Amino acid sequence: MLSFALPRICLHCGERLRSHKYPLGKYLCENCLRVFDNLSIPSAGDLEDKRFRFDKLRADVSVAAAFRFSEAGKLTQTLIHHAKYNSMMQIAVKLGKISGQRLPSTLHTFDYLVPIPLHRTRLAERGYNQAERIAKGLSKSINVPISRSTLLRRIKPTPTQTGLTAGEREENVRDAFALSANTNLKGKKVILVDDVMTTGATLASAAHELDKAEPAEIAVVSVSVVTEIQN
Numbered sequence: 001m002l003s004f005a006l007p008r009i010c011l012h013c014g015e016r017l018r019s020h021k022y023p024l025g026k027y028l029c030e031n032c033l034r035v036f037d038n039l040s041i042p043s044a045g046d047l048e049d050k051r052f053r054f055d056k057l058r059a060d061v062s063v064a065a066a067f068r069f070s071e072a073g074k075l076t077q078t079l080i081h082h083a084k085y086n087s088m089m090q091i092a093v094k095l096g097k098i099s100g101q102r103l104p105s106t107l108h109t110f111d112y113l114v115p116i117p118l119h120r121t122r123l124a125e126r127g128y129n130q131a132e133r134i135a136k137g138l139s140k141s142i143n144v145p146i147s148r149s150t151l152l153r154r155i156k157p158t159p160t161q162t163g164l165t166a167g168e169r170e171e172n173v174r175d176a177f178a179l180s181a182n183t184n185l186k187g188k189k190v191i192l193v194d195d196v197m198t199t200g201a202t203l204a205s206a207a208h209e210l211d212k213a214e215p216a217e218i219a220v221v222s223v224s225v226v227t228e229i230q231n
Contacts, residue, residue, distance in 0.1 A: 012078045023094050027079070036075055041102050042068055046227045050197060050220075053204035057211045059218045062106075065197055065225035066099035076224045080195050084130045092133035092195070095223050099134070100141025103221055110189040110219060112147040113139055116206055117154040117177070134223060135193045144191065150180050152206060176202075177209040185213035197222040 008017045010029035020026050022033050042065045054061040067076040083092035100107075115131035123129060135146050156176040192207055203220045210218060 011082055012075055023098060024079070024091070027082070027088070027091060028075075032075060039067055039076065041066065042225050042227070046225060050200035050203075050225070053200045054207055054218075054220065057207060057218065059211050059215050061207065061218050061220060062104070063197075063200075063220045064103050064107075065222045066095075066102040067224040069196055069198075069224040069226045070228070080130075080224060083133070084195060085126075087127070089128055089130070089133050092130045093137040095195075096134035096137025096139075096193075097141045098137075099221075099223050100138045103138075103142075104219075107144065107191055107219055107221070108142050110142075110144050110191050110217070112151075112185075112188065112190045113144050114147045114152055114190050114192050114206075114210065116192065116194040116202060117149070117152055119154040119157040121157050131194050134195055138191075138193060138221075147190070151183050151185075152210060153178050153180065174205060177206045179209055179213055183213050185210065185215040188215045189217040189219070190215050191219045191221055194222045196224050196226065198226045 010032055011027045012032045015029040047063045051063050069077055082088045113135045115135040118129045139146050155178045194203055207218050
């Protein structure tokens with residue numbers, strides 16, 4: 001009852017919400033929605049320092065993101081934080097759906113979406129995997145099915161990457177993932193999905209494991225990308 005008695009406010013700026021007619025209208029005020037709608041799509045240059053991590057893969061690899069993480073007063077950062085840590089799973093689904101409209105149209109021809117898995121202990125703590133929720137929205141947007149959840153597993157309970165240097169992030173997720181024994185992706189085109197691409201270390205670790213299943217192409221995509229990295 002309390003939620004009906006108190007006015008709903010924007011998650012980003014605190015202004016009172018007046019409209020729910022937009023996809024994120026339950027979470028952002030009209031001004032923040034306008035800003036969000038006009039955020040630029042990351043350029044090839046924004047992603048250039050991530051690409052080298054995938055150079056040694058057998059499969060053809062492309063890298064893309066829908067938003068810059070800290071652009072326009074960290075608006076995208078606010079949404080992802082609430083989706084990830086405040087149990088607002090529907091935000092993740094909506095971000096995935098919106099991202100599908102901003103990511104390259106070539107993704108529509110791929111065979112599977114593969115969300116970055118959480119380790120079972122982290123999944124138990126959080127109760128859900130935000131990458132799976134993002135993939136759910138992205139699947140609706142680009143009409144590509146999500147792979148079965150056991151295809152790629154996280155076998156190493158890695159600490160959070162927050163606050164780590166680029167080198168520490170790479171070491172933290174080294175050998176963190178494993179394929180299921182019966183995984184068959186030979187000749188397939190798969191999309192690896194995560195919420196934020198910071199250095200690209202997590203996505204690279206997962207992509208190198210997926211590459212063992214001999215897919216023809218791997219598209220590495222995230223809702224947002226961090227363009228300024230502290231080494």
